[in-house]
Amino acid sequence: MVRYSRPLLPWAIGALVLLLLAPLTVVVTAPFHAPAPEWAHVFRDVLPVHLLETVLLLTGTVLLSVVIGVLSAWLVAAYAFPLRGLMRWMLVLPLAVPTYISAYTYAALLGPTGTISLWVHDRSSFRPDIVDLPGLIVVLAVVLFPYIYLPARAVFASGLREQLEAARMLGAHGSRRFLGVAVPLARPAIVGGAVLVAMETLNDYGAVKYYGIRTLTTAVFRSWTGLSDLGSALRVALILVVLVTLLLWVERRSRIHRRQATDAIPMSRQRLTGARATLASGWCLLVLFFGFVLPGGKLLLDAATPQPAYTWTTDLIALRNTLGVATGAALLTLLIAVLLIFLLRHGQGSWTRGLVRAATLGYAIPGAVIAVGVMTAAGTIDRQAGLSFTLIGTIGLLLYAFTVRFLAVAVQPMQGSLARQHSEVDDAARMLGASPLRTFLHINLPQLRPAILAAAMLVAIDVVKGLPLTLILRPFNFDTLSTRVFEMARIEQLRETARPALFIVLCVLPPLLFLDRQLARSEG
């Protein structure tokens, strides 16, 4: 491959990467110089239990999400059964429900004093209680499984036709083709989705706190707010970073021998009849019910209950702010992601890859900790530059923080798409005298378009659902839908969270369905 470098552009991008790395550097290096007076206690009495429950929660949630996601994807991709067409896209809907909202609504229905639990208890001696570790695993998995369902469906539907036909001709039955051929071949896609589920689970604070589960993220807050020891909190955050780096490493390894299917021919679907057709439809309906209909229905019901003190304008302004921040953050993140992708394709060797990887670590760190890093970096800039105002609390800094946090979400699909572009084409363009920039703009970028759109949607979804960054870094008098939900939940007025929560779900639906359509088109 021909590579040469024009010094200016890569250096400019390098500087940009450093700017992105500043808050991460604060977080990652603080453990080595910030005082951590309570570390001995945190290490001995906090970490062991919190680590154990983190591993249990993580394993359970990922496994259950994989089972739900992969099985649903296989049914939808490989078989024809009643309601299949509807289920194919409806099964992405649960992703519109943020984990903390799923947790609150499930507790209100199936917690020890939840509506359904009380109904059951009145008629029997049994008292359902979903508010514990196994319950939380279910509550998280039923809204996170689409992270696995979507990529698995794409691979099942279009990437495996030849292999599955071969298996069928060799006489392999449906289940055998599924477990023996399809799942192993789709493994990279499944692992990629599973890593996203894992990150969401690790980052959750609202749900785990309410369910009384002790995770690394609650350990961060216990150290910071309970023990007033930010140093120890950052050390725990570093452990989280290490854990996520490990997960990302696993994910990369699973991709190493991946043969990318470039001849996307849709798989022919086998028609199911009788009991098996009913079973397939029933499974999809069940998943949809628990992932979307039940929490969504509960939100609708609560939102419809009269609330005398309620003013629509507050939520409408919050809606506008939410959409604005999501768009701004998505655009900024994309711009920087595209620059990084350029660097990756045309820059110098392995150090660029290292930088890009480092710059995308923000996704691994809890939002509140990123906020600390961003504030520390911005405060330092304020003082060094002798500004007469502070950058903290500006919309610009908030968008920057979102970029630091969600860059990985944008880079990942683009990186995948770029890997599928043959480098010989680049080389041809370069031999014809095109500069790296021109090659990138005219050859690589046009092909990246679908991936860029997908990346934008993913970032926007994460920003709409996400909470802590906005809460900590927002300007005066600036509410978003998620801060509205948080504020009501904080003072235990869960019913009042329903309206802004419903708005969040509605905001996430369009980009989500857009993503689904885009994938579906590639599936044929």
Add this chain to the structure above:
Amino acid sequence: MRPTLLLLPFLVACGSLGTDPDAAAAREVNVYSHRHYDTDAQLFEAFTAATGIRVNLVMADDDEVLTRMEQEGANSPCDLLITSDAGRLGQARMRGLLQPIKSAELESNIPAFLRDPEGHWFGLTMRARVFVYNKNKVRPEQLDDYKDLTRPEWKGRVLVRSSENLYNQSLLAAMVAHYGSEAALAWAEGITANMARTPKGSDTDQLLAVAEGIGDVAIANSYYVGKLMSGTEPEKAKARETLAVAFPRMGPFGTHVNVSGAGVARSAKHLPEAIALLEFLVSEEAQRLFAEGNKEYPVRPGSLAEVLQRFGTLDPDTLDLAQLGLNNATAVKLFDRAGWR
């Protein structure tokens, strides 16, 4: 429909971001607050109506707000810091984020134990950590002291939320201050041994659980009890019928209280406005709204919400509230040692 059309609202909203029609108002005061209540919004509106001073608000959690003020330094736009924990106010003072205020108005209306002796912060409302019991199963005489719930007869009957919760931390911090760490640990272990279930949910959830017979007595914050008992939601009717409140004492001392309070930021650019707002918040009108709207105990004598009067008389522990902040870390460590999740 073209799929890209679905995204139109995102773009429209982006264009209108940051526009603020009222930005021209002349006098203003910038508040960082941990309090998320509707009452506070009403109070700020009343203040603006009375003085013409506009209130700008950032709401976030205490420690995050303190970190933000620290990083903003002298440039911080914050004029007034409002939190719902005396410990955090004490910390803000120690970290040099507040300035002392002299105000006869504040000093004459707020009892001495509810404010910083040098005027760095002032309590605005009290919340008590009380026992809430099932009237049909428990006699209130059994509930005189926080220690009572550690006795063996309460095994499997006590409901309380996780030690992640600040108000549990303050309660134990007060015990550390009064009795020392050993006794405080013994209490935490005793309660852990008597829990009806592993801690989960909110204070309100503990109250509902008492009403459902999952346990017989809950430890909860007074204003959540007040809100529940004065509410009208049909699904909480059973709780309103069965629950009653007891004010446990801490040995010779009174019932444990923490405060919501405020301090003027060292960086304040609108000092007179910040003091005016602070004084307004302890005015009779504001104190009544705190009490009526949010069921908190006003710091200014008088004006109790009707539902709080029904609970009985609060005799607050007059411990120096700075002790809560000083002993908070110790309390958290004791919870960890006691295995109180």
